[in-house]
Amino acid sequence: MEQNAYGFEFELEQIKALIEERRVRRVGLQIPSGLKRVALAIAAEIYKETGADVILSGNSCYGACDIDWKLRGIVDILIHFGHTAAFPPGNGEREGEGEEEEDHQLKEKIQEHVFFVELRSTIEIEPVVEMAVAEIRGDSVALVATVQHLHRLDGAKAVLARAGKQAVIGKDGQVLGCEFGSCAESTCDEVLFVGSGCFHPEGIALYTGKRVIAADPFMMRISVFEQDELIKERYNVIGRALDAKSFGILIGMKSGQFNLDEAVSLQRKAVAKGLEAYLIALEEINEEQLLGFKVDGFVNTACPRLAEDFVHFKKPVLSINEFEVVLGERGWDEIV
Numbered sequence: 001m002e003q004n005a006y007g008f009e010f011e012l013e014q015i016k017a018l019i020e021e022r023r024v025r026r027v028g029l030q031i032p033s034g035l036k037r038v039a040l041a042i043a044a045e046i047y048k049e050t051g052a053d054v055i056l057s058g059n060s061c062y063g064a065c066d067i068d069w070k071l072r073g074i075v076d077i078l079i080h081f082g083h084t085a086a087f088p089p090g091n092g093e094r095e096g097e098g099e100e101e102e103d104h105q106l107k108e109k110i111q112e113h114v115f116f117v118e119l120r121s122t123i124e125i126e127p128v129v130e131m132a133v134a135e136i137r138g139d140s141v142a143l144v145a146t147v148q149h150l151h152r153l154d155g156a157k158a159v160l161a162r163a164g165k166q167a168v169i170g171k172d173g174q175v176l177g178c179e180f181g182s183c184a185e186s187t188c189d190e191v192l193f194v195g196s197g198c199f200h201p202e203g204i205a206l207y208t209g210k211r212v213i214a215a216d217p218f219m220m221r222i223s224v225f226e227q228d229e230l231i232k233e234r235y236n237v238i239g240r241a242l243d244a245k246s247f248g249i250l251i252g253m254k255s256g257q258f259n260l261d262e263a264v265s266l267q268r269k270a271v272a273k274g275l276e277a278y279l280i281a282l283e284e285i286n287e288e289q290l291l292g293f294k295v296d297g298f299v300n301t302a303c304p305r306l307a308e309d310f311v312h313f314k315k316p317v318l319s320i321n322e323f324e325v326v327l328g329e330r331g332w333d334e335i336v
């Protein structure tokens with residue numbers, strides 16, 4: 001199998017070396033859904049070259065927070081493709097002695113048992129950044145990307161400089177769907193995001209309030225995201241929840257998405273306001289899993305990506321902040 005045939009660096013040489021060095025007999029592979037088509041070829045290559053048994057995770061793999069610990073329990077090492085090791089992964093650093101200790105333990109467990117392959121893209125991003133220049137209104141942009149394109153941001157910066165635009169790369173330039181530190185503090189008026197899909201640029205626009213130009217180097221497509229439009233969509237969802245009498249409060253059971261204290265606190269607040277509220281713990285949160293629960297709406301305390309997945313769901317699915325608006329504890333202008 002050629003490493004670059006699919007547009008990503010799979011780092012198979014490094015993986016094979018690790019398997020041999022640690023004398024691994026059984027290896028687990030976790031790969032994002034969009035790349036599952038490649039998983040069989042990777043598994044076959046590892047087996048052929050090392051003789052180790054290879055077990056593929058068939059579960060979802062949305063982020064570094066989404067580690068298949070059950071699979072890890074039956075293999076010697078888990079290889080997690082597509083994300084950077086993040087500590088703590090998911091909903092960010094938590095405060096409080098108990099939480100800090102839990103995060104610390106999780107960090108050690110991840111470092112010991114999981115090997116991350118970022119899946120750096122072999123696609124050049126300069127051509128799509130050249131296309132994006134026409135959409136940039138101001139003189140400067142905060143330049144960010146998903147992990148796959150970070151190693152090419154300097155090339156993108158040079159393209160922008162030639163076009164007379166200053167590009168500022170904050171931290172390492174990386175954004176997650178729930179973490180926008182690379183551009184949140186930027187003084188630039190706009191953000192140029194390099195990557196695929198709507199989830200990241202929508203999140204950036206919503207949480208920073210800046211106009212986001214998204215450049216997808218695989219599709220060679222430019223899209224623009226503005227906070228006002230996204231806020232209107234969220235107001236619409238909150239509006240649909242105002243008459244609800246009962247809510248399911250969703251607890252994500254993936255390690256970096258687990259937010260039990262917040263969920264319990266929301267349940268108590270809802271009950272105190274005369275609403276029915278039930279705590280529902282799920283590994284995979286999707287429509288099919290929720291249909292059987294006869295409540296009027298749901299509250300998501302897990303991954304923010306859910307908001308995108310549930311945009312056409314019949315029942316409103318609110319974020320924590322949005323639910324607090326429904327409870328009358330937060331203003332409509334405070335949902336982000």
Ligand code: SF4
Pocket residue numbers: 062063064065066089090091176177178179256257302303304305
């Ligand atoms: S956006 Fe969701 S899947 Fe990605 S790191 Fe954050 S909580 Fe995990």
